[in-house]
Amino acid sequence: xxxxxxxxxxxxxxxxxxxxxxxxxxxxxxxxxxxxxxxxxxxxxxxxxxxxxxxxxxxxxxxxxxxxxxxxxxxxxxxxxxxxxxxxxxxxxxxxxxxxxxxxxxxxxxxxxxxxxxxxxxxxxxxxxxxxxxxxxxxxxxxxxxxxxxxxxxxxxxxxxxxxxxxxxxxxxxxxxxxxxxxxxxxxxxxxxxxxxxxxxxxxxxxxxxxxxxxxxxxxxxxxxxxxxxxxxxxxxxxxxxxxxxxxxxxx
Amino acid sequence: xxxxxxxxxxxxxxxxxxxxxxxxxxxxxxxxxxxxxxxxxxxxxxxxxxxxxxxxxxxxxxxxxxxxxxxxxxxxxxxxxxxxxxxxxxxxxxxxxxxxxxxxxxxxxxxxxxxxxxxxxxxxxxxxxxxxxxxxxxxxxxxxxxxxxxxxxxxxxxxxxxxxxxxxxxxxxxxxxxxxxxxxxxxxxxxxxxxxxxxxxxxxxxxxxxxxxxxxxxxxxxxxxxxxxxxxxxxxxxxxxxxxxxxxxxxxxxxxxxxxxxxxxxxxxxxxxxxxxxxxxxxxxxxxx
Numbered sequence: 066x067x068x069x070x071x072x073x074x075x076x077x078x079x080x081x082x083x084x085x086x087x088x089x090x091x092x093x094x095x096x097x098x099x100x101x102x103x104x105x106x107x108x109x110x111x112x113x114x115x116x117x118x119x120x121x122x123x124x125x126x127x128x129x130x131x132x133x134x135x136x137x138x139x140x141x142x143x144x145x146x147x148x149x150x151x152x153x154x155x156x157x158x159x160x161x162x163x164x165x166x167x168x169x170x171x172x173x174x175x176x177x178x179x180x181x182x183x184x185x186x187x188x189x190x191x192x193x194x195x196x197x198x199x200x201x202x203x204x205x206x207x208x209x210x211x212x213x214x215x216x217x218x219x220x221x222x223x224x225x226x227x228x229x230x231x232x233x234x235x236x237x238x239x240x241x242x243x244x245x246x247x248x249x250x251x252x253x254x255x256x257x258x259x260x261x262x263x264x265x266x267x268x269x270x271x272x273x274x275x276x277x278x279x280x281x282x283x284x285x286x287x288x289x290x291x292x293x294x295x296x297x298x299x300x301x302x303x304x305x306x307x308x309x310x311x312x313x314x315x316x317x
Numbered sequence: 318x319x320x321x322x323x324x325x326x327x328x329x330x331x332x333x334x335x336x337x338x339x340x341x342x343x344x345x346x347x348x349x350x351x352x353x354x355x356x357x358x359x360x361x362x363x364x365x366x367x368x369x370x371x372x373x374x375x376x377x378x379x380x381x382x383x384x385x386x387x388x389x390x391x392x393x394x395x396x397x398x399x400x401x402x403x404x405x406x407x408x409x410x411x412x413x414x415x416x417x418x419x420x421x422x423x424x425x426x427x428x429x430x431x432x433x434x435x436x437x438x439x440x441x442x443x444x445x446x447x448x449x450x451x452x453x454x455x456x457x458x459x460x461x462x463x464x465x466x467x468x469x470x471x472x473x474x475x476x477x478x479x480x481x482x483x484x485x486x487x488x489x490x491x492x493x494x495x496x497x498x499x500x501x502x503x504x505x506x507x508x509x510x511x512x513x514x515x516x517x518x519x520x521x522x523x524x525x526x527x528x529x530x531x532x533x534x535x536x537x538x539x540x541x542x543x544x545x546x547x548x549x550x551x552x553x554x555x556x557x558x559x560x561x562x563x564x565x566x567x568x569x570x571x572x573x574x575x576x577x578x579x580x581x582x583x584x585x586x587x588x589x590x591x592x593x594x595x596x597x598x599x600x601x602x603x604x605x606x
């Protein structure tokens with residue numbers, strides 16, 4: 066499968082710390098790619114570079130053969146790459162519906178005046194889309210609640226809903242299952258991500274600490290350590306690498 | 318009666334100021350202590366165009382809004398691209414610069430002497446010279462501004478502004494241009510402050526830099542916090558109460574006139590401090606979670 070998003074030779078230094086060192090990653094279209102590694106390996110830094118929130122010292126980010134390295138984060142979302150945050154970063158004082166509605170790009174019928182002055186609740190097309198997304202992630206019963214009133218698991222779903230609302234083709238998910246119990250992961254998150262791949266044709270790249278989930282869900286995995294890609298391959302190949310097993314996976 | 322009408326007119330003009338400032342501090346979370354500067358640019362533009370340019374009120378007001386929006390862009394474009402604390406300094410400096418321009422550009426503004434003899438507002442030959450008629454004009458324009466700001470609040474644009482107040486980085490991550498939204502909000506707020514400036518110029522027929530100094534910008538901030546940040550009814554109520562309160566304190570009995578001014582300010586300040594202690598969210602603000 067052709068790669069849709071690539072990081073080529075990415076270096077990033079913070080003061081004296083080399084957070085990323087000649088990192089090459091390639092995310093295949095329509096697949097789930099995993100990024101794993103211990104804390105401080107550079108996973109989130111790589112996400113920040115891929116989504117435009119950090120500019121690399123060297124290297125390129127290529128999306129559909131276009132260099133997007135120096136584009137602003139919002140321009141990268143318009144190109145088709147959206148990311149979620151480990152700390153969720155939802156608009157907690159707004160409702161779930163408002164969070165989703167805000168993320169839907171401006172429609173063809175909208176112009177600057179209507180964006181500035183027309184009530185968003187009257188935009189039927191966008192409302193339907195927002196409700197459709199809320200149904201997809203199973204939070205349709207909570208759309209009128211302020212985000213801060215929801216449980217952590219529900220807030221995780223809102224984060225995914227907001228990501229979907231951007232209409233981006235590539236979704237970068239930063240620890241989508243952290244803080245959730247196994248039941249919620251197995252019954253809600255895993256089927257949802259699979260559905261996004263099979264039904265909606267999305268491409269997913271996720272950072273995860275749960276090795277079990279990564280091996281279970283991902284088609285391809287990159288292992289990072291101290292800012293370098295130390296191994297990559299499909300989960301089956303990585304499972305057979307004994308050295309890697311000892312170093313990373315603790316027999317997962 | 319005339320006195321009451323006067324307070325109502327000033328209160329309505331202040332409502333326009335505070336409600337428009339609510340777009341910045343209330344919706345977007347941008348703290349810019351320069352609203353009086355926009356108010357002043359609007360007032361001086363109208364004064365000069367009506368007195369020397371022979372313009373009637375509405376064309377002069379439209380020009381004033383246009384010029385004030387342009388002035389606001391001069392600080393918004395560089396100021397809103399940087400971190401918010403720099404913007405505070407930018408705005409404060411802008412307020413001081415505009416004040417000193419009003420004070421020192423003798424050829425244009427006549428400095429501290431101000432501009433007297435501004436003609437009354439008129440529309441199709443009807444002059445809003447009497448207080449009741451001017452009150453009507455203020456009421457119409459104030460309602461229009463409140464309606465306009467309410468539309469912004471409920472629009473997609475307003476939703477993004479509220480998002481910016483919550484978390485700018487998150488707004489970027491959903492594909493919205495934070496700087497552009499802030500600049501537009503700033504320009505709209507400045508334009509509406511110019512409407513208030515136009516009204517005050519046409520109403521009192523004499524303006525001087527003292528009306529548009531830092532105290533006025535501080536008044537706007539205090540009125541919004543007093544009424545409830547982020548809430549249009551709160552902004553309006555805050556402006557009304559804080560316009561009327563000093564006037565009411567004029568009637569404190571048994572105070573010798575020599576200490577009246579100081580005592581009045583002391584009571585005014587004490588009421589504000591106690592109010593903020595016991596109702597920090599303001600008159601109509603939502604309690605913080």
